[in-house]
Amino acid sequence: MENRRTSASEQLKGGGAVLPRGSALSDVDRLEAVVATVSGDAQFLVDGDGTVLVCNPAASSLTGVPGATIVGSNVASRIGLDGDQDLGDLLCSGRIGDVASGWVVGVEGRSEPVEVVVGRHHAMEGTVYVLSVRSVRDRLLREAELVRRATHDPLTGLPNRSLLLQHLELAIGRSSRVELGPAILFLDLDRFKRINDSLGHNAGDELLVSVARRLESCSRPGDLVARIGGDEFVVLCDGLTSAQAVGRMARRIVHSLDEPFTAGSIDVRLSTSVGVAMADRSTGAEGASDLLAQADEAMYRAKENGGGRFAFYDREISDQAIQKLHLEAELERGISNGELVLHYQPIYEVTGGQLTGVEALVRWQHPHRGLVQPLEFIPVAEDTGMIFALGEWVLEEACRQLLAWDRSGSRPIVMSVNLSPRQLVEADIPATVGRLLSTSGVSADRLQLEITEDVMLESSGPALVALNELRQIGVGIAIDDFGTGYSSLSYLRDLPVTVLKLDRCFIEGLGTDPQASSVVAAMISLAHSFGLTAVAEGVETRTQLQALRFLDCDLAQGFFLQRPKPPDDIVELLRT
Template sequence: MPLRTDASFAQAFEHAPVGMALVDLDGKLMRVNRAFTELLGVPRERVEGRPFYELGYDGVQEDLANALRMRDGGLDRFQAERRWERSNGMSGWVLVTGSLVYEDGEPQYAVAQILDISERKLTEEALTASERRFRTLATHSPHGVFLMSPRGKLRWSNAGMQEIFGLSLAHQLGDGWTDAIHPDDRETALERARTLLRQGEEMRLEFRVLRADDSVRWVDVTTGPVRDREGTITAWVGSMEDVTSEREARQALATREAEFRMLAEHSSDFLSRHAPDGTYRYASPACQTLIGIAPKDLLGRTPFELVHEQDFALLGDAFTKAQAGGRATASYRLKCGDGELRWFESTLRGVAAEGSPTPTEIVAVTRDISTRKEAELELTRLAMRDALTGLPNRILFSDRLDLALRRSRRRKPASIAVYFLDLDRFKLVNDSLGHAVGDRLLCEVARRLQNVLRPGDTVARFGGDEFTVLCEDVIGELEAVAIAQRIVEVFHEPFQLEGADELFVNTSVGIALSGGRDDSADGLLRDADAAMYRAKDLGRGRFELFDAAMRAHARERLGLENALRRAAERGELRLHYQPMASIETGEIIAFEALARWEHAERGMLCPDTFIPLAEDTGMIVPVGAWVLREACVEAARWRARGYDQITVSVNISPRQLAQPDIVGTVFDALHESGLPGDALWLELTETAVMSAGPEISARLTELKALGVRLAIDDFGAGYTSLSHLRRFPIDVLKLDKAFVQGLGREKRDASIAEAVIGLAHALGMTTVAEGIETAEQLQALAELGCDLGQGWLFARAAPPQDAAALMGGRLLPA
């Protein structure tokens, strides 16, 4: 077959910018150029001599038919767009063109060109998809959507705009839409639109529409230009919203101005109107009573002239939100006419005059909240303070330690000293003399520690009989040890406590100094704790400075941890049950399940010995699950014996509550034991409730759905806020024993107990008083209306068989 082979043709063919191929009349590739092989990603030797329709693009059958028609003289030229796939798996689009070459009037072969049009096709597909999305969104939009020509002629509108105007699309096209503009607004609206069209800027119009049924609607129209790559405006696209109701509302607000003034004149709250910058335009007479300034003396001034400088931003943010058309509330301190600083709360809202799209005035309602603020500050103080001793609690101590560490990094070489104190044999005092004496001892310890330390040092009650001390700017170990010596010597003098003979109590002290390998709050506390245990091991009533040798004690704790991990499977865990009885009748209502560990070497261990370790190590999860199952099984046994009214209460730690499967764990315990959900109480710590996020809140709701009752344990010892009580599905409040101990003696404790009981009853909750030890406490709780009581006055925690023996009777004070 003749084929051109001259050098000029071969060079032009080989270096052509598009893919080219010479194809015989049977469809085989005789020659291909470099662009052809690069486009397809196939070497030349694998292409030439093969049928072109094996090249891996769609439309093979159609192109094969075209080739046969060429061979038979039925087709001189064809062109088609095809999707193709390269040898590396990448795909794209090509434009395939084929034409016959004749000699002496007879077709000899075909010349094929392949041009990569992938980018163009992707652009076309993107444009098509974008237009499809736009039309879909516009068609289903609840607002009016429209498209205009560069000169403002309507090309298209959706059903929303047609409904607002009361005109079909056919009647709106071109300038037809302008016929629906209210005659009184038409000229102004069109002139503004023409101005903005000439400027080529985004525009916003508001005008009335007069519909065919003579009804009038206000519309808010926003439109902007669509530009091509050269910046030329090709169309205008816009949206339209029916704002009739908003306009009517603003009009109604204006007509109620007189009513507002009349109400303001007689309101006990301070009502005021302000310019957007805060300037008083009106002040009701109540301002004279609340802030001691006459209304006329406020006009032309702003509240920022009176507000405390530290609260300036709070009020400023509220005004900013109101200026934007929103509503905002701010609490702040204001300097009153007599010079006194008082707390106020203002609720502000922006109000727009007719025809204005933004607020032209801010209306404020202000009230005196000083009493409430004082209560909140007291609650905050209580949240950061130990309720018994008044010392900083664990939270406040940790905050101060963090702050001290940050300061110390800038003030080397001075160190921070952390002291961890544990009273020696304090449990013996509680067990022999009662918790009331124990509490008085803790208060006296707190007083002595504060007296012996430097003014800037921090003493905190860390929990139970544990105290911590933070000393900054300590120069070396000698000074740290000297402070520890003073602390230990404080305990050499006997304690003289009401209701007890002289008490001799020592303390074991652990010291940790900053500058070690773990200068963090947790690290220093851990090291001080380890040193304290070392001091106990070496005879108590002494101090130890943390060093590497303390690791041995840590290993001992690790041994206890390992034993705890096997305690459940070895059958060493036990449950004792302490009753909760009606304060009015003595009838037993519930039993609280309390864990015990019968250690092979150390004997029966109380929860205080191993539960904190379980919390620290995460073992509380399996141990807690065991307690839950066993308690449900035991309660089911009681009910099977006819005690249907008895419920069982189980403590759930924050770590357990954080487990994703806690709801399933409770469900399984109920299902496997056959215990109904309403026979189970779950006691939560205040920490768990306070730190609850959306996920924990959802779990509490799911637990309630099982029928169980939720209780907050030791209420008042932590920092649960009133908002949390209202937000969570809590059924029971257990009043912390610290408040119970003071009943009959401490007026403040009685007030707090009365407030908590009243709050719980107002929220539909049952109240339980913990730690009742005296008839005097019981009588006070009865007078306060407390529902249930628990404590040694009734009964101590006992094994299941002993607890069962109490059922059916009434508990009388011992």
């Protein structure tokens, strides 16, 4: 027959094999046709006992064993199934077409991962089975590579955040049976951004890889070192028996990373800030993400303390941070809802006793907590940027109130308003002040803006530009808390300052401490030598006021004179 397929003997030449004629199934040509129905996959034709009757060349290639050796052997000696599955049970079960995973054993015990599909065929002498077997090694390697890419950092090869959290969850689960659970060491490299920007990203990447290798070298064999982003690394330590042991591990890492690195041809020194959190009942961590967040928080504490050190998570500090977050949300709502109010502290002439001005002091009329003092919420406003909206409101309200007092027939006074460093440097404060003065109709010489000495550190940049523009508008500039910060004669000479406000700490000893009197006398004299007005803050006794008169101080404010008051009370003072 011209269309007849390759004969059995020809199949043997190609590496396949058939059971010799005269065996249980003698219709060899038909068996050959059955085996050849699926090309590409290894084919094993077996009887109900699992004896191989026929195999194709692909079966020989897959196992590395000649076909003649395979034929007549039990297929279970060549193919195994994963788990509790048994090849004989699979044949007997009649689950035709099911795909089973397993392996093929070749020469020298070589194992090849495979998928096995069972087919059933009927011959004259009985039922036979065709096992189609396909290697899945390449597919498994591709899948493993995809998993590796999904769970590892491509630059350093370390586990990423996802894999870290998986291992951490498992470690926390095991920790219920031991006294001390896993510890997380959260690392952030100090000054890395500056080095990266200076040397370039290639050198930065090289440095990160070197850090990864060094962390692996100073960690224990069972520890997991991960890179979770940027210059942040985490070491997961399980099995440490005490907080002291965790601390020693953190110290070893800090010291290790303090040694020089090489980036390109340049020796580079790094340091690292390490936050430590441990899974025990005292931390309150409920899972991997909680513990990682606690270590992150502790790391920032280490960085705030100067870097190059480690810090343990402190639940009390964490509670304070949570309270701060609540305060932020409440303050934002309070600003929107008009809960801020201004109180005004009178400022008097020291010699004549006349009220010449007031200092506007912001308060927060909280709906549940009552009147909240600025020391509690101003730092939050500074940190979050809410100081810009808050500060503009204070300026606008102060101008409005000054105009309202004028309309009531009160004599004119000067309004002092505090400016934060961020307002002066980051906001266009001259434009805001100019607009508010124009809108309210208040004369510029009746507005005085108070800044702290810390702003003088910026005296060569935006702060100086803003101060000069404010003086050109006509408003006064006062240095608040003079003597407690960046005190320098140069800024009194170079900056457009009109008033020096002497801090209360110098006023306390007046009349009782000769040294305090000498210091205050020198400060007043200094102010006058520069043509500035001297204002004493925190006057709380008659003795202090009398001493200020003797020292020729210009103005004073404090509880002895008047406490901060709401607007209506100021009207009464202006009428006396």
